[in-house]
Amino acid sequence: MVEESSKAVSFVIGNEMRLVYGQDYTKTTAPTARLESFRALLHLAAAHDWDAQQIDVKTAFLYGLLPKDEVQYMEQPGSFQEPGKEDWVWELLRGLYGMKQSGRIWNKTMHEAMVGWGFQRLICEWCVYYRKTSAGVVLVAVHVDDMLSVASSREENERFKQQLQSKWKISDLGDIHFALGIAVERDRATHTILLSQTALIDRIISQFRQKDSHPVSTPMDSAVKLRRPDPRTPLPADQAQYLSSVPYQSLVGSLMYLAIGTRPDIAYAVNRLAGFLNCYRAEHWHAACRVVRYLKGTRGLRLTLGGRAALQLVGFTDSDYANCLDTRRSISGHCFSLGSGMISWSSRRQRTVADSTCYAEYIAAHSASRECMWLRSFLAGIDHTPRTPTPLMIDNNAAMKLAEDQQFHSEAKHIEIKYHVLRDYVADGHIVLQHVRSAENTADILTKALAPITFIRLRGLLGLR
Incomplete structure (x- = not known):
């Protein structure tokens, strides 16, 4: 039998997990890499002609080491009972599939190993790791137990896989072709990578x-x-x-x-x-x-990333005033590129009613600026720090002036304070607002339903071909 203690104790009986929140576990959050990070790394791999491979850690949750303050016990399976101790229970040292905290425990175990191998975790993205040595650079994006490894040379990727094999059993899936439900095609001659989800489209149609x-x-x-x-x-x-x-x-x-x-x-x-x-x-x-x-x-359309153009973060922002007929709220849209197809985009209804097109565009620009600052932090974390302010293209002159100076006080004094952080980003040299004609604003496709000719033209600017 086991001794009683003041630690949290729970039992795994048969296939049933008797776990009580606040007693047997407290936190279950397990981060995963954002799709924006996934696309950004693939863009870098294509543009720099770096090696990109996919790795899967087998039965990853079983490698997670349980913390000392979350003791777990399990009844002995029938075919594994210790003679003479049939009424004893096992104390679990590692996580099991089905435990509420298994994902979090595995993530912490994986993080400790990555740090031990010389990787640094990005502050802004906890599931992207960066390592730079005299031999080269390795970038790793982690989605639970799936890893995208982008390295400046194939040898560096092989070295990383050997380190993984030294601790865990892995499936070496080789060059990336299909990850997270996304098909990946590579054209090294043009330094591009093409992303598509044709299989999902076909399933939806059927x-x-x-x-x-x-x-x-x-x-x-x-x-x-x-x-x-x-x-x-x-x-x-x-x-x-x-x-x-x-x-x-x-x-x-x-x-x-x-x-x-x-x-x-x-x-x-x-x-x-x-x-x-x-x-x-x-x-x-x-x-x-x-x-x-x-x-x-359009099932054959693919998002094109990479290319031979110099890497530069560029954004577009737009809004459609009072688009929602029920609430009269406007729609915000923004998208960001590193030089080819978009790696980040958003289309969503604003949380407050704007009383002018200027206010609606200002709110949309604020939303875009937050994503822009995250992308700049991400690029800095992988040693691609933007050297100049990021251009954020906008088609509303009044919103531009409002972001650069405290103008139109009588017309803008009611704007919520949180939106004015945009002014700080502009003043500090992180973002520069630049005017673009409405017809050339790529973000327009994210704010309203458009006529076919305009829609198809802007679709191409998104990088879909």
């Missing part, structure tokens, strides 16, 4: 019965204005029965990973559709199906 539908040229009809239904209006029985069989939430959820992974061209449409998850009607379902029809016609 799952939601759109194989026989006709493709369309845009994901959202610019003439259609979606609204939330009046909750006071009763829903007819036949419509209620029809909507109960419609997998609207499942479809929008599937589209979300495309929108954040490799298809910024559907980001606005998916963001709008996500606003009706608890009140969708037939028109919302048809709008969601239209996105699938658009993907069907």
Whole structure:
């Protein structure tokens, strides 16, 4: 038997985990690398012609060392009982799959090993590691037990894999071809990497019965204005029965990973559709199906990263004033590139009602500036510190002036203080706002439904080809 103690004690009995929050565990957060980091590293690999490989740690959670203040016990499995001690229990030293804290414990164990091998963890991105020696550079992005390793030479990647094998069992997947559901194609002749999610698109088309539908040229009809239904209006029985069989939430959820992974061209449409998850009607379902029809016609588009151009962080920001007909809130959109296709983008409704286009653009620029500062910190962490202020392209002169000086006091004194951090970023030389014609503002595609000609032109500027 085991001795009683004041430590947290829990039992694993059979396949059942009897874990109590606050007693057996407290924290479960386990960081993973952002998709923006994944795309940024692939851009660097392509542009510098560096080696990029994929590694998987087998049964990673079983390597996590349990902390001393989270003691876990387990009944002996029937075929492994110690003769004469059948009523004894095992004290677990490592994590098990199914434990609430297993992911966090593994992440800490992995971090200690990486630091021991000379890696530094980025302050702004806890699952990206950087090591520079006289032999070369290695950059590693970690998603639970999957690793993307980008190195200045193949020998450095081989050295890193040998270090992993010295502690854990790994699957050496070689040159990266498919990671996180994203297909990766490389063209070393042009120094480019192409990202796509064709397999997911095909699954969505099949799952939601759109194989026989006709493709369309845009994901959202610019003439259609979606609204939330009046909750006071009763829903007819036949419509209620029809909507109960419609997998609207499942479809929008599937589209979300495309929108954040490799298809910024559907980001606005998916963001709008996500606003009706608890009140969708037939028109919302048809709008969601239209996105699938658009993907069907453009399933071959790939996000192009890398190239021979010098690495430079450039951003675009835009807003669509009072876009939401229900709340009259505006839509903010921004995107950032390192010289080719976009590595970061966002389309979302603003949290407050703006009373002018200037205010809406100012809020959008503030949102873009926060992402810009994170990207600058990320680049600095991997020894690619921007030497000049990052250009942030904007098509509103009033918002530009407001960010550079305290002008229009009578018209702008009501603006929330938090948005004025943009002024500090500009004054400190981190960001420089530059004017761009509305027709050339790439972020416009992230704020509204556009006509086909304009949409296709801006889609190309996103890096989708």
